Amino acid sequence: MPSEGYVPSFKDAAGHDNAVRAHALITRPRVHPRAAQRARINSAPIATQMRFSRNQTIFSEGERSTQFYMVVSGAVRICNYIRDGRRQVADFMFPNDYFGILPYPDYCETAEAISDVVLMRYAHPAMASLEDQQGSNALSQYSLEFRRHLLQLLLRRVRAMERHLLLLGKKTAQERIATILVMLSERLANTRGELFEIPLSRRDMADYLGLTIETVSRGMTQFKRKHLIEIPAPHHLVVTNIRALYALAAGMGKAA
């Protein structure tokens, strides 16, 4: 979603050419030719294809943040933990989404594979220029373009997180579940009323919504009984009345 429009699919195998193409991707076509050339000259691949299996950790909070990722296929959850194991999922990443982009010295969140997942990993070009406090000669055209992109991603992220705060702080269980169903439907279904697959488990949904799996399950069966959705299988969904779900998600669940 953040990078819609200029992110081609990476169906082909990883390799040097792929790395260069990935580089061009980040900087977009407008990049100065010199930058792309430099990447080739360095001959260090800046993008690598990686695979993670279900529930594997991609990176953990506190690790040094020197790379960021894009989802090629599968799904990833971004989460934070308290000592005793309580987990809060902050976001879900689906194909073409970037994550781990925060050029903090360390990651402030944990990324885990929801399903088997294929990722592209990039070196973090912003790191050097952000950390160097000497001057701006390190800020090449490359990092400038990258920053524009990064900024947009961060802005969308902040906006999404504010909606998430509202959900967790003020919405009822029904409203929360309606919200995530709308989100998933918008993100994962191609057409309205279509059957689509939800890679998330009930636990993933619950930990995103600040609820328990039982409450999520109950809410979904309620929607099923009201004929707002159909659940052919736990990981398959049809939204039959998206308007009603929208209304609930927008806050009509309290009055009713």
Next chain:
Amino acid sequence: MPSEGYVPSFKDAAGHDNAVRAHALITRPRVHPRAAQRARINSAPIATQMRFSRNQTIFSEGERSTQFYMVVSGAVRICNYIRDGRRQVADFMFPNDYFGILPYPDYCETAEAISDVVLMRYAHPAMASLEDQQGSNALSQYSLEFRRHLLQLLLRRVRAMERHLLLLGKKTAQERIATILVMLSERLANTRGELFEIPLSRRDMADYLGLTIETVSRGMTQFKRKHLIEIPAPHHLVVTNIRALYALAAGMGKAA
């Protein structure tokens, strides 16, 4: 906190000179002299001192975002609303904090004065360069510096919001209240065990914590009974056992 170190106090009156100084502030001393000069030549003040009284709205969600602000004195809350009036406070702004910095076309949040407040308002230098899709000649040294700053602010914001998500999604009422008391103590008290003033009302605290004012009040009296804090007056606080509050905030409230 985000801009600690290079933000002097603005105790003096507003005026043209002040505007130029504010400009230099954003770009930091390292700014190219030409940029500062240009601002002076334009003779349009890019920083204005403003005053808002208690509960006044500074800007609303949906308004065009062409300016951003810094708190000189007083406190501001950043919040989001649902139709029916439910409010979620996303953050509090205290002296030297910047807000409204998201160069979205529109503000995605509402800013309201908690107390009588003095602000500096700046034109948004990033707007033009972010929106112009033609090339990079508009990206002056000025906006480059500004972007570095903006990025840091956004990163801190994202990090704070993730902690906030964890709070709203997974923490108990006691843990939440302990968390905000620690935050306020760190931000507003000069020394440990000191008496300090809390500009927030119980409603502000409750809407930040996803609780009701009654629950906040009860929680604070519980802490008072356990001798973790003293409450000389509703808006005055002494933290007598910050370690205990830290422990609760970190998640020890569930086991106990």
Next chain:
DNA sequence: CGGGTTATTGAGGGCTATCAATCAAGGTGG
């Protein structure tokens, strides 16, 4: 000092968590 706002305290109820059992699905080995 007095009215209005804000905070505290109390009693009761609702929503969601917790605990527990059943059910469905997927993988494994015989």
Next chain:
DNA sequence: CCACCTTGATTGATAGCCCTCAATAACCCG
């Protein structure tokens, strides 16, 4: 191919935490 086990989802009963409603008390400001 089917019993078996494991994992995940659903459903039910109960309890607990926090919300709601209500009243009192404290505070603020004229």
